[in-house]
Amino acid sequence: MRRPILAGNWKMNLTIAEATDFVRSIRRGLNEIKDVDRVLCPPYTALATVGELVSATEIEVGAQNMYWEEKGAYTGEIAPSMLKELCQYVILGHSERRAYFGETDEGVNRKIKAALAQGLKPIVCVGETEDQYDAGETEAVVSSQLRGGLTDLSAAQVAGLVIAYEPVWAIGTGKAATPAGAGAVIGMHIRGTISELYDESTAQAVRVQYGGSVKPSNVAEFMSHPDIDGALVGGASLKPDFVELVRIASEVASQIA
Numbered sequence: 532m533r534r535p536i537l538a539g540n541w542k543m544n545l546t547i548a549e550a551t552d553f554v555r556s557i558r559r560g561l562n563e564i565k566d567v568d569r570v571l572c573p574p575y576t577a578l579a580t581v582g583e584l585v586s587a588t589e590i591e592v593g594a595q596n597m598y599w600e601e602k603g604a605y606t607g608e609i610a611p612s613m614l615k616e617l618c619q620y621v622i623l624g625h626s627e628r629r630a631y632f633g634e635t636d637e638g639v640n641r642k643i644k645a646a647l648a649q650g651l652k653p654i655v656c657v658g659e660t661e662d663q664y665d666a667g668e669t670e671a672v673v674s675s676q677l678r679g680g681l682t683d684l685s686a687a688q689v690a691g692l693v694i695a696y697e698p699v700w701a702i703g704t705g706k707a708a709t710p711a712g713a714g715a716v717i718g719m720h721i722r723g724t725i726s727e728l729y730d731e732s733t734a735q736a737v738r739v740q741y742g743g744s745v746k747p748s749n750v751a752e753f754m755s756h757p758d759i760d761g762a763l764v765g766g767a768s769l770k771p772d773f774v775e776l777v778r779i780a781s782e783v784a785s786q787i788a
């Protein structure tokens with residue numbers, strides 16, 4: 532059984548003061564929800580504050596990016612060991628980083644290895660753009676992102692990853708994928724690629740989230756799909772009803788189990 536994981540990617544939102552108010556308003560409700568991992572991913576600047584605010588709860592914290600080197604002359608970058616003091620998870624290869632900051636599969640691969648070396652749990656993002664979707668390239672794109680991103684990782688390392696399938700056309704658009712469509716990409720192409728690269732048990736062990744316009748009103752459909760193990764939530768994770776979203780996800784998951 533794969534334990535569901537719901538993560539909120541705050542992106543570049545919330546100051547320390549805003550994060551403090553928001554986390555105080557959701558932490559009790561979020562902590563009461565059982566049987567799913569709950570992760571908040573604030574900007575670097577709020578990681579320490581959010582970590583302290585949830586320290587007495589089961590809520591975990593993640594960063595949104597990281598560099599692969601441990602130290603040195605890399606102005607503006609953050610090392611894995613620095614994050615290790617602040618959080619448990621790190622989002623890597625988000626499509627916004629690929630699109631705006633030139634991240635490549637090779638860079639994502641280096642980051643995954645560096646995160647694992649520090650005991651951080653990577654949430655590795657893959658997904659096709661709208662043009663690629665229209666051209667029928669989803670399988671090819673997702674498969675090559677995985678092959679590049681997972682290069683030289685062991686089966687045990689891959690089994691411990693969280694992968695987020697986030698079609699770029701569904702992010703921040705209100706136009707979510709269909710659960711059947713996302714589930715097919717995850718089941719056939721993502722688990723399929725991992726099964727080819729490793730074996731079927733690794734493909735069945737890895738947790739795969741869906742991300743892209745997930746909200747309280749559609750999360751149940753995604754969670755009902757047997758290949759979808761949770762959600763990476765952007766905009767809806769900045770609202771108080773993120774608690775409701777996670778509660779619905781947990782209830783659907785427990786009904787299926």
Ligand code: 13P
Pocket residue numbers: 540625697701702703704705742743744745763764765766767
């Ligand atoms: P939205 O939920 O705002 O569509 O963002 C999804 C996302 O990019 C999460 O990483």
